[in-house]
Amino acid sequence: MKPVVVKRTVIVAGQKTSVSLEHAFWRGLREIAAWQDMSLSDLIASIDTDGQDEEDVSSAIRLYVLNFYRHQLFAADHLLRSVAPLPRTA
DSSP states (O other): OOOOEEEEEEEETTEEEEEEEEHHHHHHHHHHHHHTTOOHHHHHHHSSOTTOOHHHHHHHHHHHHHHHHHHHHHHHHHHHHHHSOOOOOO
């Protein structure tokens, strides 16, 4: 099944910008914005998208969401290993 891409218009720094993302990326972006106590527009503005066309902005957002969750996973794994290190095998 092919993921459904949803195109939305957001206002970033007073400019309307169209962004096309799959549902999962929109959901992730909203979660990150809420976690950081930011509006969706402010979060998108904070992602380095200056001078990029619509397709590049969407790609930059996907990479941002992916890297955010990868960082969260790494941090959680690091915390777990520091609290209860795994036994070493010979």
